[in-house]
Amino acid sequence: MTQKDVSTAEKIKETARKLFTERGYGRVTTREIASSAGVNLALVNYYFGSKEELFNVIMMEVIQGFMAQMIVLLNDNHTFEEKLQILVSNYIDLLTTQPDMPLFMLSEMRTNKGQLAQKLGMENLYKEARFFRELKERCPTGVHPVQFFLNMLSLMVFPFVGKPMIEVVTAIDQAQFNAFMHARKELIPQWILGMLNPPNN
Amino acid sequence: MTQKDVSTAEKIKETARKLFTERGYGRVTTREIASSAGVNLALVNYYFGSKEELFNVIMMEVIQGFMAQMIVLLNDNHTFEEKLQILVSNYIDLLTTQPDMPLFMLSEMRTNKGQLAQKLGMENLYKEARFFRELKERCPTGVHPVQFFLNMLSLMVFPFVGKPMIEVVTAIDQAQFNAFMHARKELIPQWILGMLNPPNN
DNA sequence: ATCCGATTAAAACAAATGTTTAAACCGAAT
DNA sequence: ATTCGGTTTAAACATTTGTTTTAATCGGAT
Numbered sequence: 001m002t003q004k005d006v007s008t009a010e011k012i013k014e015t016a017r018k019l020f021t022e023r024g025y026g027r028v029t030t031r032e033i034a035s036s037a038g039v040n041l042a043l044v045n046y047y048f049g050s051k052e053e054l055f056n057v058i059m060m061e062v063i064q065g066f067m068a069q070m071i072v073l074l075n076d077n078h079t080f081e082e083k084l085q086i087l088v089s090n091y092i093d094l095l096t097t098q099p100d101m102p103l104f105m106l107s108e109m110r111t112n113k114g115q116l117a118q119k120l121g122m123e124n125l126y127k128e129a130r131f132f133r134e135l136k137e138r139c140p141t142g143v144h145p146v147q148f149f150l151n152m153l154s155l156m157v158f159p160f161v162g163k164p165m166i167e168v169v170t171a172i173d174q175a176q177f178n179a180f181m182h183a184r185k186e187l188i189p190q191w192i193l194g195m196l197n198p199p200n201n
Numbered sequence: 202m203t204q205k206d207v208s209t210a211e212k213i214k215e216t217a218r219k220l221f222t223e224r225g226y227g228r229v230t231t232r233e234i235a236s237s238a239g240v241n242l243a244l245v246n247y248y249f250g251s252k253e254e255l256f257n258v259i260m261m262e263v264i265q266g267f268m269a270q271m272i273v274l275l276n277d278n279h280t281f282e283e284k285l286q287i288l289v290s291n292y293i294d295l296l297t298t299q300p301d302m303p304l305f306m307l308s309e310m311r312t313n314k315g316q317l318a319q320k321l322g323m324e325n326l327y328k329e330a331r332f333f334r335e336l337k338e339r340c341p342t343g344v345h346p347v348q349f350f351l352n353m354l355s356l357m358v359f360p361f362v363g364k365p366m367i368e369v370v371t372a373i374d375q376a377q378f379n380a381f382m383h384a385r386k387e388l389i390p391q392w393i394l395g396m397l398n399p400p401n402n
Numbered sequence: 403a404t405c406c407g408a409t410t411a412a413a414a415c416a417a418a419t420g421t422t423t424a425a426a427c428c429g430a431a432t
Numbered sequence: 433a434t435t436c437g438g439t440t441t442a443a444a445c446a447t448t449t450g451t452t453t454t455a456a457t458c459g460g461a462t
Contacts, residue, residue: 026227109365158355
């Protein structure tokens with residue numbers, strides 16, 4: 001493990017991550033990864049065994065990076081309202097820098113149903129997180145708390161996933177999209193809190 | 202064009218649609234399509250020219266089927282509130298029968314950026330639809346109307362797209378998921394209307 | 403019955419692709 | 433300088449995969 005070792009393996013992994021997130025596992029070739037990373041073809045298998053294993057390593061890291069923040073944010077000491085704001089703001093910032101990531105992640109999670117996700121200890125997130133206990137207390141009777149967590153995720157993540165469609169239907173450009181997402185950092189927490197305290201008709 | 206002609210071509214198309222929506226273009230082979238449809242390998246190319254053309258035909262029909270309803274529903278004579286309810290209810294029912302479709306559609310739309318979507322006349326939807334005019338009138342000042350359309354889509358579609366993740370994080374099963382989505386048919390319109398009439402702090 | 407075009411089948415083709423091999427290379431330790 | 437482990441390279445391998453070819457088959461019109 002010299003310096004070049006780390007550097008080469010890392011170069012391959014980074015390049016592969018970019019290509020996989022752009023086009024998915026099936027539409028990326030090992031030759032493409034190698035040449036795009038500027039390394040010899042054989043090195044992909046030399047360092048990672050196979051295309052599949054390389055993919056799994058990347059997938060693991062992507063999911064982990066995505067979840068690590070979530071777990072911390074859902075458990076910190078801020079008030080519920082503050083946690084909500086921080087969570088939304090952080091994730092929208094994160095996704096703005098990696099807009100293709102959620103669609104990639106979800107596409108590939110469907111193919112490898114749960115196999116990877118379960119290795120990452122996501123199962124206990126919901127039961128244990130402080131955020132969810134607080135959410136339950138504020139929840140209108142008759143509506144399951146997961147509905148609101150789902151709403152938060154939906155409002156944050158879907159715009160990035162649905163961007164190809166949104167751009168066609170509403171004819172907004174990249175700059176407008178980013179402005180939209182910026183505005184949503186303040187709007188989404190308000191909307192969620194509004195849902196939790198519905199108008200009493 | 203005898204009866205068998207239609208039947209065989211249709212059998213291939215239906216099988217391919219199922220496979221493509223499950224695993225995406227790159228992870229499905231022509232041999233798989235043929236054998237899964239119970240027809241000879243050569244017939245895929247005989248009827249559709251190439252794998253790519255077959256895919257495009259299917260993609261076109263899927264998007265069209267998805268948009269056709271939307272266009273009608275966004276323009277009919279019901280009140281705004283009714284349109285909202287009908288739209289949400291219809292789409293959740295549709296997606297419940299084809300839960301893999303949105304993720305497939307969005308994944309492949311990203312790869313073929315806009316090429317297909319623009320052939321389907323989706324561009325004028327936003328400018329012309331009655332629903333959007335009504336939405337603009339009800340929109341709180343300072344927030345772009347598209348935000349609320351985005352919210353509606355997000356709350357309806359994301360649960361299906363994010364199902365692989367949701368199932369792991371919250372440990373809900375298929376039956377629970379469907380119950381959740383059923384409940385959302387009534388909840389989403391309420392939430393959207395709540396957003397349009399924010400509490401005046 | 404025969405002919406004809408459309409359809410189906412089996413096999414082959416050519417290119418792409420994941421993987422492996424065997425030798426060359428390189429830097430550091432001896 | 434030599435040796436040795438890890439690294440890189442070019443080439444080859446074996447399979448997969450999209451596509452084509454060529455012939456057989458089927459059904460209806462003449």
